[in-house]
Amino acid sequence: xxxxxxxxxxxxWFAVPMPLLVVWAVITFFTD
Amino acid sequence: xxxxxxxxxxxxxxxxxxxxxxxxxxxxxSDYVLGGRKLNSWVTAFSASASDFSGWLxxxxxxxxxxxxxGQWSLxxxxxxxxxxxINWQYVAKRLRIYTEYTNDSITLPxxxxxxxxxxxxxxxxxxxxxxxxxxxxxxASGLVAGAKLFQGTFxxxxxxxxxxxxxxxxxxxxxxxxLAVSYTDFIQxxxxxxxxxxxxxxxxxxxxxxxxxxxxxxxxxxxxxxxxAGTSYDEPNGVLWESAGAIGAVGIISALAWGLGYxxxxxxxxxxMAIRSHKEVRKARLISVSLxxxxxxxxxxxxxxxxxxxxxxxxxxxxxxxIQLVQVVYNPxxxxxxxxxVLAAIMSTVDSQLLVSSSALSEDFYRRYLRKEASxxxxxxxxxxxxxxxxxxALTIAWNETSSVLDLVSYAWAGFGATFGPAxxxxxxxxxxxxxxxxxxxxVGGVTIFLWPLTGxxxxxxxxxxxxxxxxxxxxxxxxxxxxxEMQDEYDKVAGV
Numbered sequence: 001x002x003x004x005x006x007x008x009x010x011x012x013w014f015a016v017p018m019p020l021l022v023v024w025a026v027i028t029f030f031t032d
Numbered sequence: 033x034x035x036x037x038x039x040x041x042x043x044x045x046x047x048x049x050x051x052x053x054x055x056x057x058x059x060x061x062s063d064y065v066l067g068g069r070k071l072n073s074w075v076t077a078f079s080a081s082a083s084d085f086s087g088w089l090x091x092x093x094x095x096x097x098x099x100x101x102x103g104q105w106s107l108x109x110x111x112x113x114x115x116x117x118x119i120n121w122q123y124v125a126k127r128l129r130i131y132t133e134y135t136n137d138s139i140t141l142p143x144x145x146x147x148x149x150x151x152x153x154x155x156x157x158x159x160x161x162x163x164x165x166x167x168x169x170x171x172x173a174s175g176l177v178a179g180a181k182l183f184q185g186t187f188x189x190x191x192x193x194x195x196x197x198x199x200x201x202x203x204x205x206x207x208x209x210x211x212l213a214v215s216y217t218d219f220i221q222x223x224x225x226x227x228x229x230x231x232x233x234x235x236x237x238x239x240x241x242x243x244x245x246x247x248x249x250x251x252x253x254x255x256x257x258x259x260x261x262a263g264t265s266y267d268e269p270n271g272v273l274w275e276s277a278g279a280i281g282a283v284g285i286i287s288a289l290a291w292g293l294g295y296x297x298x299x300x301x302x303x304x305x306m307a308i309r310s311h312k313e314v315r316k317a318r319l320i321s322v323s324l325x326x327x328x329x330x331x332x333x334x335x336x337x338x339x340x341x342x343x344x345x346x347x348x349x350x351x352x353x354x355x356i357q358l359v360q361v362v363y364n365p366x367x368x369x370x371x372x373x374x375v376l377a378a379i380m381s382t383v384d385s386q387l388l389v390s391s392s393a394l395s396e397d398f399y400r401r402y403l404r405k406e407a408s409x410x411x412x413x414x415x416x417x418x419x420x421x422x423x424x425x426x427a428l429t430i431a432w433n434e435t436s437s438v439l440d441l442v443s444y445a446w447a448g449f450g451a452t453f454g455p456a457x458x459x460x461x462x463x464x465x466x467x468x469x470x471x472x473x474x475x476x477v478g479g480v481t482i483f484l485w486p487l488t489g490x491x492x493x494x495x496x497x498x499x500x501x502x503x504x505x506x507x508x509x510x511x512x513x514x515x516x517x518x519e520m521q522d523e524y525d526k527v528a529g530v
Contacts, residue, residue: 022323
């Protein structure tokens, strides 16, 4: 690791919403 | 002959051979579209995502990430698209598929509107076909630009020569009956592209030492590259290399997220929903489409763009060349040739199916309906071919500008369809008081807003005002006139399961 890292909000938007949508698709696959 | 060229030509020769062998299997648009009714969820899933915007995923989005890292618009567009796709699959797909069972098995958007609102005047169908034709021109042009950039980046030929060669090849095999539009090859190409984006990005990340090292190197060039709220300018020919451009602000973020609204109105994606084998297949297709068909390629495209920034010694004159150049740096020449040929085939099959849909709008919705009702099938085939040629030539003139960008052309067509048909589809499916006049007004207001918005010089993505004004028009014109007939309301209640 160097001195430059993603700031908190950029990291959040990069790492959370898209995988979360896949989780939603997995859940509805089993619940529909 | 270098290895890249040999595998490139070999791949295309195999594809063309398969095409000629199966040439007799698909003859007309209805074969192509109706063949879709037998499609399983894997094929539908990929053709509703990766295969439908191949050029954009492989050329456009990596280019945006190369020019601005995660900043500017690239991350927000990816997030907006993923959210829009999931909502579209979750709420629109199944209801639209059930509705088409009640409305004479509609298989295209203009047909669905006509049947949904019992529009005997055919006005709705013709107006929708007209807008589909207009915005598909920009889509087709974006495909031609993507193909030309690939030729240009692989064989170092002149842009205009590459554009003309690509266009001739595409028109030639669309005449052969559009064989590459067979959905199974669509699926194979979509899956191959998804895999190429995934493996190239993972391999590149391993080479460089992981995400931490990638972001560290990007930050040392300019911290705006690793800040989703910051803008970055990139214009190599004019000597601008990754310079800070200030915060993108609410307008920038809303504009980029609004890409997600576009999904509700894309005629070619909605056609896949209508063509899925049964509405029970939706949940499986949804999972495959959102994960393998969209989220993984989106991450791959973003990472590849960023890897390009830290990989090349010489900054690229055209940021949209990033994937094409990276493939040639990362892989051995034989693999590179195979991958680049697969990319070209994917782009071509996308353009080819768009040409088919547009030419059917001309030959079926206009020619047969208005000019010559007694036209024979043979005559229609010729009208279809001539319209393919005319559409290709117009798209070629749109693409002729050497600084054309796949991202800009797709963004315009995407907004065009999103604002024209998005609200119309949502209200048709979810508001029982929607009337024919309401939808007609919404389609016209949405489409005209997209045409006129650039004149305002606003930074806001035209999708936003187009979508809002179209929705308002639908509500107002549905409420002021005569309400929907009892028959339509009963049908709505049946579909909605009330």
